[in-house]
Amino acid sequence: MRQRGFETLSQYKGDEQITLPNRATKESAGYDIRSAVSCEIEPNEIKLIPTGIKAYMLHDEVLKIYPRSSLAIKRKAMLANNVGIIDADYYNNNQNEGHIMIPLYNFSNNKLTIKKR
Numbered sequence: 001m002r003q004r005g006f007e008t009l010s011q012y013k014g015d016e017q018i019t020l021p022n023r024a025t026k027e028s029a030g031y032d033i034r035s036a037v038s039c040e041i042e043p044n045e046i047k048l049i050p051t052g053i054k055a056y057m058l059h060d061e062v063l064k065i066y067p068r069s070s071l072a073i074k075r076k077a078m079l080a081n082n083v084g085i086i087d088a089d090y091y092n093n094n095q096n097e098g099h100i101m102i103p104l105y106n107f108s109n110n111k112l113t114i115k116k117r
């Protein structure tokens, strides 16, 4: 039995099929998480980006979300909360089923285009 992993949120199943996070290479330290929508972030704006995924894990575990370095260097954006902490009991919670959201801050002077992947 798998002890930890990602699942697609109910509302994104079917037509809006999304790609679950995966390692870019065999030994990548983390899993790349994608945006479930295409959108734009204005300069100096923080936008909550839906991922369409939830994560299950053991009760004493935590999922941490860090930015890829290219996010700051190439896109001039960052995680508004620096590190996202996903609690084990966030999975399947009654409010939003455990939907992982990414608060992105555009610190550039230009509009940032986010593409659904």
Ligand SMILES: O=c1ccn([C@H]2C[C@H](O)[C@@H](COP(=O)(O)OP(=O)(O)OP(=O)(O)O)O2)c(=O)[nH]1
Pocket: 065, 081, 083, 084, 085, 086, 087, 088, 090, 099, 100, 101, 102, 103
């Ligand atoms: O980048 C993030 C950070 C958190 N969360 C979700 C998962 C986490 O389990 C929940 C609560 O996060 P946290 O404990 O960091 O939030 P808080 O500041 O304590 O606020 P809350 O009052 O919502 O618990 O929000 C995300 O989807 N993305």
